[in-house]
Amino acid sequence: MRWLTALALAAPLLTGCLGARPIGFFGSHAFYTARDHYRVRYLDGDERRLLADGWDIENFEVGDDGVPDVARLDPPEAYMDSHALSSYVPMRREYAFSTERVELRYRREDGVSEIYARSLPLPPGWAEADVGLAMRRSVLSLGNPMARAPNVLGHQVPTGTVVHLRAEGRAEVDGQPGYYCVFDLIQTDRRTGEERVRRASVIGVRSEHSYRVRRYRLPMMVVFGLITSPSDHADLRPDFESLVSRVDFAPRR
Amino acid sequence: MRRTTASLLACALWLYAASAAAQSGEGLSAPTAGPTPAPSDDTTSAEAPADELPDELADTGLPDTGLPDELADTELADTGTSPADAPPESVQPQESEPSDADANGWPMDPRTTAEFRGVERFLGLEQVRRGAWVLDDRVSLEDVPWDGLDPRAAYAPRGLVHWGIGGRLAAMPGGGAGLPAPDGPMIEAAFLLDIRYAQDLPWRMRLALAINYQPYDEANVGGGVRIAQSPLAIRLRVMALSFDLTRWLGVRIGPDIGMQWAPPVSGEGGEMTWLFGTSAEVVLNLLDGLLEVGLVGGIQSTAVGRGTRNGWEVALRAEGVLGATVGYFFE
Structure with a gap:
């Protein structure tokens, strides 16, 4: 009986320590998210590349064979985000859950430009809204922590960052309706007064799948983004379009 | 009385003046209960x-x-x-x-x-x-099949429900003194049903419907008492505590419940009776989880028919189970 008790107690511990948190994996034809709600097919067949030369994956360790292998989660503040579950579902006890900031993040050699994909749970007030409204409000709330808006960038945006929305409209990714916003993020150095400007193109698509946290199924939005300096934005847009065009959403199960 | 009349007149005059001022848009600052007048320009309240x-x-x-x-x-x-x-x-x-x-x-x-x-x-x-920013290369799931199984972290075999066949070969030590048959071997054939709760979860449920045979013999234990142990049983095994340790190793434990044949002694008696037991398995998952080979250990209650001068009776004796198990699942 002691052995049975020990086994029953050890099983959850053992199974919980089986490995790092899965974010996704690079399969034979595409990158698949661990939540299995979308994939991004490789650029050219079996070379297991999602983007052209000049882009390096940032949130995965690359194995000896050149294929991204294990998700990079350290430092946690760079790759993980924490939420209070009570913000999403009514519950008595407070429970914090963490989400990965991105499923994919590629960075250009210049260290500035990046292309990313992320999935984020939506709070109830946002879940019923049209994706365009949710995207617009999320973008305009960047840099304003009091807005409690979903972060569509996957980065912590410093408070006081100014958002200048330049273009927006409907988008369609793999046949799913979405909404895009092109905007500038303007940060001003308080001491020198210098402005740092980043231009971002972000496409949000409401997923038919749910974001599962414990036993709860939260509504989910999938966001693809390109962040560059304003001068490089037009040049790097084809890479971004190429990646997003190869996205397939999983059929609803 | 005069004072009261004067007060009433003053109030009436004040109310008249107030209503006149409200109609002309100036005067009282207190909110009125009536409908708000529409703004004169196109500016909305927002x-x-x-x-x-x-x-x-x-x-x-x-x-x-x-x-x-x-x-x-x-x-x-x-x-x-x-x-x-x-x-x-x-x-x-x-x-x-x-x-x-x-x-x-x-x-x-x-x-x-x-x-x-x-x-x-x-x-x-x-x-x-049609006017949206369309980002789609028109490659469908038929062109490139969905491959949602993580070869590194997901558990095999792919899918949540599988059926298969399996068997056990085990010694049966114990049972107390005087059992006529040797300690095994016990041979079992089973129909297996395996349910995984999610592809990325190690937890599973294993059900087995098994029939097993073990050596049968009859012996005189003295005092005019003869005993014979059960050769056949059919059982349902519910291994609810079942999980994978990594992709290669599986551990499970669960109870058996079934019926077994309590044999007659000297041509007398014989009946079906209950069987209880429990067993645990540690298996190696091979061929992407389709083939499993491992060790099994457990205990079961074996029926023993007992013939005395007064008639026939059945008793249950605990016997150990220690052996090997194998299973194969179909995709």
């Missing part, structure tokens, strides 16, 4: 708070504080938006000059969104989608 904000706050673009002027030239998708979520009139598209984004070659600028607004109104959403 714009009023934004107008009162200082410029630097209005430029933050927060929805609650109104929207900056450049956003007023763009359109918001309205599919599924409830009237409560709809933007105020002040953010509805207006004709304007193209923004800087137009120079980057983006497919839509404020002027085009204004056009789509009209198209959407008359043709419906499907037509509007």
